[in-house]
Amino acid sequence: AILAWDEKLRYGVKKAGYHGGASLQEITVPVIVLDYRGRPDLAGWRLASPQVPTWWNDPLVSRRQLSSVEAQLAAAITTGRRQKGGGSKAGPPAPEGFESLLPELTQAGPAVAAPLTALPAGAGGGGLVDRLLGSPVYAAQRARAGRRALGDDVVAAVLRVLLARGGRAHRETVAAAAGVPVGGLEPRLAALRRLLNVEGYTVVGEDADGVTIVLDEKLLAEQFELGR
Structure with a gap:
């Protein structure tokens, strides 16, 4: 079928229950597999990271x-x-x-949501993240965390998502960037705080709403001596 992309475009006289274009609800067929909480993982299966589009929880951050x-x-x-x-x-x-x-x-x-991955060079605070990963203070924090330290790839992915959204992102957005289900995000956040919250200063925290992860970009630059 060939359909107009806007459901408000009509081919005839306006009347109840009729529209000409296609709506997202009509062309989307969701498929999901549910499992019991706390049950041991099934062989060959793993819990998925959040699948909602980036605009579902967070403000739109770019325009095409x-x-x-x-x-x-x-x-x-x-x-x-x-x-x-x-x-x-x-x-x-x-x-x-x-x-x-x-x-x-x-x-x-029309605005479009920024992608979670493969941000273009310079987007999402890429330069700041690169300087962080190469800083002596960060290396010392990693050494202090030992085997519990979060992988640099996860740290970079989460920070880029937060920086691209002005330092604030929904837990599901952060979980998707980290590649973990929402239920597995808390241990990653705890590990991220151990790395970045130097001397107890809250570089990474959580908003009072309980669902928004917050990054203080200025404090991050100060604590890790990254300059501007």
């Missing part, structure tokens, strides 16, 4: 650029609006129906 086609449509929509308002006539109006199809294109463009 309009494609050339979308930009042309946005310009046509704007021109059509000016003509309706009595402005000067210039160029053909947008095709009928496209104004409802692309309602946000005359603004800044």
Whole structure:
């Protein structure tokens, strides 16, 4: 089936229970396997990290650029609006129906959630994270933690997700970055605090809402002597 991407786009007269485009609920088929809490792991199976999209719990953090086609449509929509308002006539109006199809294109463009992994170079505080992993203070903290120390790859993934979101992220977002189920996040957070909360200062903590993990970027830079 070929369907319009916006459920608000209609092919005929508006009436109850009818829409023209497809909605996410109509094309999504979730599959999930449930297990008893606390039961020993089944051979060949492991608990999954959170599968919710990043925009489900956290604010949107980036915007995509309009494609050339979308930009042309946005310009046509704007021109059509000016003509309706009595402005000067210039160029053909947008095709009928496209104004409802692309309602946000005359603004800044629809926001999209940032990916959890493979952030582009320089995004998500990559430079700060790299300096942290190479700092003498961090090396001393790792030595002090011993075998309980969290892996550098997990530390980097969690910090990049937090930095990309202004120092605040939902527990499920952090768990997905760490590659663990939400139930397995607390031991990782405890290990992360042992590494980063130097001398008891709260570099990594938890918001009063009980679900938001908080990173103090300024304190992180100060405690590990990372500069700006």
